[in-house]
Amino acid sequence: MKAPVRVSVTGAAGQIGYSLLFRIAAGEMLGPDQPVVLQLLEIPEAQEPLQGVVMELEDCAFPLLAGVTTSDRAEEAFADADYVLLVGAKPRGPGMERKDLLEANAAIFSAQGQALNQAARPSVKVLAVGNPANTNALIAQHNAPDLDPRHFTAMTRLDHNRALAQLANRVGCHTREIRGLTVWGNHSATQYPDISHCEIQGRPAPELLETEWVRETFIPTVQQRGAAIIKARGASSAASAASAAIDHMRDWALGTPEGAWTSMAVPSDGSYGIDAGLIYSFPVRCSGGDYRLVEGLAIDDFSRERMEATAAELREERDAIRHLLP
Numbered sequence: 162m163k164a165p166v167r168v169s170v171t172g173a174a175g176q177i178g179y180s181l182l183f184r185i186a187a188g189e190m191l192g193p194d195q196p197v198v199l200q201l202l203e204i205p206e207a208q209e210p211l212q213g214v215v216m217e218l219e220d221c222a223f224p225l226l227a228g229v230t231t232s233d234r235a236e237e238a239f240a241d242a243d244y245v246l247l248v249g250a251k252p253r254g255p256g257m258e259r260k261d262l263l264e265a266n267a268a269i270f271s272a273q274g275q276a277l278n279q280a281a282r283p284s285v286k287v288l289a290v291g292n293p294a295n296t297n298a299l300i301a302q303h304n305a306p307d308l309d310p311r312h313f314t315a316m317t318r319l320d321h322n323r324a325l326a327q328l329a330n331r332v333g334c335h336t337r338e339i340r341g342l343t344v345w346g347n348h349s350a351t352q353y354p355d356i357s358h359c360e361i362q363g364r365p366a367p368e369l370l371e372t373e374w375v376r377e378t379f380i381p382t383v384q385q386r387g388a389a390i391i392k393a394r395g396a397s398s399a400a401s402a403a404s405a406a407i408d409h410m411r412d413w414a415l416g417t418p419e420g421a422w423t424s425m426a427v428p429s430d431g432s433y434g435i436d437a438g439l440i441y442s443f444p445v446r447c448s449g450g451d452y453r454l455v456e457g458l459a460i461d462d463f464s465r466e467r468m469e470a471t472a473a474e475l476r477e478e479r480d481a482i483r484h485l486l487p
């Protein structure tokens with residue numbers, strides 16, 4: 162058995178937390194031979210429900226669960242952390258503008274970035290799930306100057322998985338039979354799910370799918386899926402979001418399947434003309450605990466316009482909270 166690694170989760174008593182923690186403890190994120198210590202962060206008001214979650218974790222008697230700690234102090238929850246999932250965030254309240262949400266969460270993610278800088282292991286891998294996820298990751302990264310900036314990522318894997326499901330339903334195949342899908346940009350309604358390089362059952366997707374369906378149905382459905390779930394469920398996606406967080410971290414830690422790529426929002430290095438530094442979703446391959454961008458994909462005019470629109474939104478978000486970046 163390997164030595165345990167430390168996994169910190171914020172917002173651990175929330176909806177996503179409730180779907181996420183049990184799967185991490187069962188080994189679905191880091192593998193069936195990797196013990197984990199869970200370090201759970203919640204606000205003071207949520208400590209009691211958090212204790213209920215801890216009781217349930219104990220009651221599962223997971224063979225891989227080497228310990229659980231709880232705290233309302235980020236430095237304590239991030240101590241020596243190897244992996245950190247930043248899920249806790251302030252939800253949008255009545256009458257709250259997007260800018261207010263950005264500012265409220267900017268305060269949380271700047272404090273948590275500083276705490277990561279102080280307490281986490283230098284090699285820590287960070288995933289921001291709490292919205293606005295890309296900009297929250299950017300804020301945490303800027304507040305953690307001693308950590309590897311490439312290790313601050315945000316979650317667009319849920320969008321990627323949603324796009325796979327839409328394509329599989331349309332064609333009548335399994336999601337496993339689809340390769341080469343990319344979600345570009347922001348985890349928001351401007352994201353661009355791109356099938357240009359996609360193969361379905363070994364055939365180029367643009368040959369199988371009508372352009373009108375791709376542009377008028379597929380892209381808006383994926384972009385609006387989060388809102389559709391909120392409307393239907395009365396609450397935002399939780400189990401699928403937790404599943405996507407597991408997929409993101411598992412692939413980063415253990416690698417993407419041979420020949421495949423996935424979508425992760427990572428700091429841009431200027432590839433594909435995207436402003437260096439923005440946390441932007443790209444096609445990535447992972448191996449050896451690292452990710453690298455898939456380079457050299459041909460980008461047509463339609464894609465270029467969509468990629469630029471979502472980059473423009475990320476620039477706007479960054480500019481709205483720029484005064485909070487150190």
Ligand code: NAD
Pocket residue numbers: 171172173174175176177178202203204207248249250251252269289290291292293294316317319320348397398399402
């Ligand atoms: P939730 O409201 O059920 O849970 C959030 C938890 O975070 C709460 O328990 C709250 O007490 C806690 N929290 C708030 N501020 C905190 C802080 N400063 N430190 C620690 N914990 C804090 O929400 P949820 O359904 O679990 O969703 C969490 C976030 O994930 C939301 O921002 C949601 O919009 C986002 N989300 C992102 C994606 C994605 O694909 N990136 C998908 C779904 C949801």
Ligand code: LMR
Pocket residue numbers: 292319386387388390397398402
């Ligand atoms: C989702 O994509 O399901 C969520 O990000 C939606 C939301 O606003 O919480």
